[in-house]
């Protein structure tokens with residue numbers, strides 16, 4: 001989605017109380033820097049992401065939101081030339097330490113992408129795929145049902161579990177992808193613009209689902225839609241692009257990280273305020 005369009009809105013402060021973060025943060029980022037080859041995409045990010053909250057990453061195109069999100073479950077490892085410096089701690093452990101298995105990291109920290117991407121398999125097999133791969137020993141039927149229920153999809157698909165995942169609408173496919181992520185019992189779910197390919201009704205369903213899910217999971221979402229960030233998130237990180245004219249490099253940087261209420265009603269930094277009010281973006 002064109003961030004300019006998303007930037008040109010005025011967003012009222014969400015008038016619901018933001019809960020105080022409970023317990024130790026799930027992620028602690030210290031001077032986190034992500035590069036593609038010699039290009040620094042995002043630099044020096046420090047933030048603590050609280051448990052059982054929804055944290056939104058917002059900012060103009062190219063500021064490194066998706067890059068930062070992917071660094072939280074080592075998804076960037078799959079991109080040739082990508083590297084991470086600084087510390088990204090998950091539940092107190094450095095996920096980039098040499099003895100850490102990135103596959104296990106991605107099982108604990110699942111991901112839902114912009115475009116719904118069901119496998120070319122039945123609805124049932126889409127959800128059962130991950131648990132089967134992990135050697136799940138319990139009752140697969142129960143697990144598939146439970147995952148689909150948690151993704152608010154069970155009632156719509158319970159009579160056609162053998163049909164292809166592609167037979168579903170875009171919004172249903174995205175909820176199927178969420179069910180697939182849930183089925184492997186993750187702790188965190190990362191969502192990269194999960195609603196950008198969906199209509200407003202399907203979008204609101206996913207937002208309702210996210211609110212419901214946060215009792216059990218920690219969610220980090222990248223969104224271009226500031227109304228969505230204001231509606232759904234508890235915490236918001238605003239990133240910007242620092243431009244070095246001399247070398248012509250554009251590097252993403254974190255400007256502010258605070259409760260969503262503060263970011264949208266009383267941001268401390270003028271760049272955040274300007275972006276949120278649509279003056280730049």
Ligand SMILES: Nc1ncnc2c1ncn2[C@@H]1O[C@H](COP(=O)(O)OP(=O)(O)OP(=O)(O)O)[C@@H](O)[C@H]1O
Nearest residue numbers: 036041059060061062063064065066067068079252
């Ligand atoms: N695989 C890659 N290889 C090289 N450079 C990349 C790669 N992915 C992203 N980049 C660059 O890293 C920077 C940050 O990109 P990223 O997609 O993380 O930004 P973003 O804030 O999510 O952007 P958008 O809002 O447009 O999706 C950009 O300059 C982009 O061109």
